[in-house]
Amino acid sequence: MKIAIAGKGGVGKTLIASGLAWSFVREGLTTIAIDADPSPNLALSLGLSSAETDAILPISENEVLIQKKTGTSFPGVYNLNFSVDDIIRDFAVSTPSGVHLLVMGTVKSMGSGCTCPANSVTRALIRHLVVDRDDAVVMDMEAGIEHLGRGTAEHVDMMVVVSDANKKSLSVAATIARMAQDAGIHRVELVGNRIANPDEESLVRSFAREHQLNVLGIIPFDPAVIRAGIAGTPVMALEGTPAFQTIEKIRHIIMHKSRG
Numbered sequence: 001m002k003i004a005i006a007g008k009g010g011v012g013k014t015l016i017a018s019g020l021a022w023s024f025v026r027e028g029l030t031t032i033a034i035d036a037d038p039s040p041n042l043a044l045s046l047g048l049s050s051a052e053t054d055a056i057l058p059i060s061e062n063e064v065l066i067q068k069k070t071g072t073s074f075p076g077v078y079n080l081n082f083s084v085d086d087i088i089r090d091f092a093v094s095t096p097s098g099v100h101l102l103v104m105g106t107v108k109s110m111g112s113g114c115t116c117p118a119n120s121v122t123r124a125l126i127r128h129l130v131v132d133r134d135d136a137v138v139m140d141m142e143a144g145i146e147h148l149g150r151g152t153a154e155h156v157d158m159m160v161v162v163s164d165a166n167k168k169s170l171s172v173a174a175t176i177a178r179m180a181q182d183a184g185i186h187r188v189e190l191v192g193n194r195i196a197n198p199d200e201e202s203l204v205r206s207f208a209r210e211h212q213l214n215v216l217g218i219i220p221f222d223p224a225v226i227r228a229g230i231a232g233t234p235v236m237a238l239e240g241t242p243a244f245q246t247i248e249k250i251r252h253i254i255m256h257k258s259r260g
């Protein structure tokens, strides 16, 4: 089960990524969550404290690791033939949810320093997790899908595009869906989140029809999610809430359909 989650900022990607990952763990699957958002915060939702979250050094910012993996004795020349399974062993963080977490960090492309080595390491790592390993993988991504390099996208079982009923969110969802399809992801489906009333639901559904996207689920606006955000409580505290029940249904559909 290899699931990528994308959508405009603030639409609920982290809620859904943490909810799906925890739900996979409860189904008995070894699950790795990849935080590929430039401002990573999946750790908190998976139950780590703020101090533990802040202490995580993202892979792409771990210069010692990047140098060890890609460095050669020639300046400007780097090695592309490196192992990544040991990175998972050494850097995946166990969380109270039972989900193992890898924080990728941003790969800054600006400035004079070549960021290619960091990019190569994160892409190779994600490729290995998606293509070679059996663990369930849930990726919390930003709007772009640049972490999915060549040979990876077509192995992703599903891209879950998240949107609320907001026009801008839906417009970003349309762009992401198109990029994901162009990149070779076979199933690209839509989740409506923070949906407060039937009018909002029909907006999302008609958008989906217009763009020929299947609606995987409609997660209601849920005050419990707001309260959890304020209190900083993890996804496990949402058990039994309408939002989490819908995420469990979505997880069920994903597993059921992928097995078929």
Ligand SMILES: Nc1ncnc2c1ncn2[C@@H]1O[C@H](COP(=O)(O)OP(=O)(O)OP(=O)(O)O)[C@@H](O)[C@H]1O
Residues within 6 Å of the ligand: 007, 008, 009, 010, 011, 012, 013, 014, 015, 016, 037, 193, 194, 195, 219, 220, 221, 222, 223, 225, 226, 229, 243
């Ligand atoms: N179904 C929901 N009901 C009520 N509030 C929600 C719901 N889903 C998300 N929220 C709230 O919306 C905000 C954004 O959610 P979340 O952090 O999951 O989004 P995100 O897409 O990961 O954001 P970012 O792009 O900043 O990483 C949070 O404050 C969260 O509590």
Ligand SMILES: [Mg+2]
Residues within 6 Å of the ligand: 013, 014, 015, 037, 041, 140
């Ligand atoms: Mg997020």
